[in-house]
Amino acid sequence: MTFIKTIRPIEILLVEDSPSDADLTVDAFSEARVLNNLHWVEDGVEALTFLRRQGQYSDVPRPDLILLDLNMPKKDGREVLAEIKADSQLKRIPVIILTTSAAERDILKTYELNGNCYVTKPIDVEQFMSVVKIIEAFWLAVVQLPSE
Numbered sequence: 001m002t003f004i005k006t007i008r009p010i011e012i013l014l015v016e017d018s019p020s021d022a023d024l025t026v027d028a029f030s031e032a033r034v035l036n037n038l039h040w041v042e043d044g045v046e047a048l049t050f051l052r053r054q055g056q057y058s059d060v061p062r063p064d065l066i067l068l069d070l071n072m073p074k075k076d077g078r079e080v081l082a083e084i085k086a087d088s089q090l091k092r093i094p095v096i097i098l099t100t101s102a103a104e105r106d107i108l109k110t111y112e113l114n115g116n117c118y119v120t121k122p123i124d125v126e127q128f129m130s131v132v133k134i135i136e137a138f139w140l141a142v143v144q145l146p147s148e
Contacts, residue, residue: 008035009035009036009037010034010035010036010037010064010065010140011036011037011039011061011062011063011064011065012029012036012037012038012039012063012064012065012066012067013039013041013047013050013051013063013065013066013067014026014038014039014040014041014067015041015042015043015044015046015047015066015067015068015069015072015077015080016040016042016067016069016072016098017042017043017069017071017072017073018069021069021121021128022040022042024125024128024129024132025038025040025067025098025132026038026040027129028129028132028133028136029132029136031133034136034140034141036136036140037061039060039063042072043072043073043074043075044072044074044075044076044077044079044080045074045075046074047066047068047075047080048075048080048083048084051063051066051084051087051090051093062093063093064093064094064146064147065093065094065096065139065140066084066093066094066095066096067096067098067135068080068081068095068096068097068098068115069097069098069099070097070099070101070106070110071099071100071101077097077099078106078109078110078113081095081097081110081113081114081115082113085113085114085115091114092146093146094116094117094139094143095115095116095117096115096116096117096118096119096135096139097110097115097117097118097119098119098121098132098135099118099119099120099121100120100121100123101120102120106118117135117139119131119135
């Protein structure tokens with residue numbers, strides 16, 4: 001008897017207010033070797049609505065990984081990270097901060113709030129794509145992510 005294991009895609013939530021950065025990230029993950037579904041929201045309020053599966057997001061899958069920008073309208077990434085890590089249903093989801101800020105206070109605050117990784121976005125498009133592919137290779141192919 002042969003058993004076939006069904007491989008489900010890795011669910012990724014991208015929280016990014018810059019459409020151009022979101023497009024680059026989506027492009028990089030579309031070329032990924034690991035099967036994934038990338039969901040994009042534009043601000044922190046929408047991110048928490050998505051994560052709590054409220055309103056239009058009532059049927060979305062729980063993300064396996066969150067890519068979170070820090071500087072966003074409505075609710076910034078620091079506030080979103082704090083709410084994720086304080087929520088017993090969400091706190092195990094790895095959160096990668098992907099931001100333009102290289103400020104030491106932002107890096108320290110991220111780790112104080114139990115962020116899993118802090119990555120500064122390169123300005124150069126090719127370098128940005130390379131960084132996203134490195135994130136993909138490490139977090140989707142090497143790391144064992146928790147299941148729901």
